[in-house]
Amino acid sequence: MSAKLIQLVNSAFFGLPTRVSSTVRAVNLLGLETIKTLILTVKIFSQFDRAGLPCYSISSLLDHSISTGIFARSIAAQEDLGQNRIDEAFMAGMLHDIGKLILLDKLPERRLEISDACNSSACCLWEAEQNVLGTTHAQIGAYLMGIWGLPESLVEAIAFHHCPSRCSNRSFGTLTVIHLANSAEHCGYGEKSTKRLDLSYLEELGIGDRLSANYIIKSDSIQEVMSHAY
Numbered sequence: 001m002s003a004k005l006i007q008l009v010n011s012a013f014f015g016l017p018t019r020v021s022s023t024v025r026a027v028n029l030l031g032l033e034t035i036k037t038l039i040l041t042v043k044i045f046s047q048f049d050r051a052g053l054p055c056y057s058i059s060s061l062l063d064h065s066i067s068t069g070i071f072a073r074s075i076a077a078q079e080d081l082g083q084n085r086i087d088e089a090f091m092a093g094m095l096h097d098i099g100k101l102i103l104l105d106k107l108p109e110r111r112l113e114i115s116d117a118c119n120s121s122a123c124c125l126w127e128a129e130q131n132v133l134g135t136t137h138a139q140i141g142a143y144l145m146g147i148w149g150l151p152e153s154l155v156e157a158i159a160f161h162h163c164p165s166r167c168s169n170r171s172f173g174t175l176t177v178i179h180l181a182n183s184a185e186h187c188g189y190g191e192k193s194t195k196r197l198d199l200s201y202l203e204e205l206g207i208g209d210r211l212s213a214n215y216i217i218k219s220d221s222i223q224e225v226m227s228h229a230y
Ligand SMILES: [Fe+2]
Pocket: 096, 097, 126, 137, 138, 161, 162
């Protein structure tokens, strides 16, 4: 656990100026809440990282989760949401796709069916899951987080991260941040990412016109970081 944690902290995701060799130093540099979230994430992913599950899926999902968490945290900070929300945004970003691990583990035989549905109707993964299984990785992950007693705002952010307009909450919060960060992380930064955005939701919040300026045009900096992540 410590070794994996130190490896992550030293990865380009966190851009630390010096190499970290102890968990105490990691806490000093990144803060206790960030380290707690990293430990929880490493623990969850390690439960699934075993024979029988495709390793490539798990490691690329971990990369996507870290990148989304870091991007979500930076959006929350730009919006001055306060330290608690910034920490929650990071945790929600790290855990938002945890339902994918559960599906890989519990229903591996449905993977092909879901990816076929995805390709044949050119829809998003979560829409294919909805068609094939009647539920999505977002709903499954949120259900687990609810059972674990995590805050309602975090459960809500995970449940609706693809389609926030289906949630009754219309305030700028963790759900908004995760939706923006996940869309940009999945599609890169630029015009393509707007295809995944729930524009009616963002317009209702009054932030549709700020998107390109503040969040979407992030050049390729995160993709550059991703390519040198470990
Ligand atoms: Fe997702």
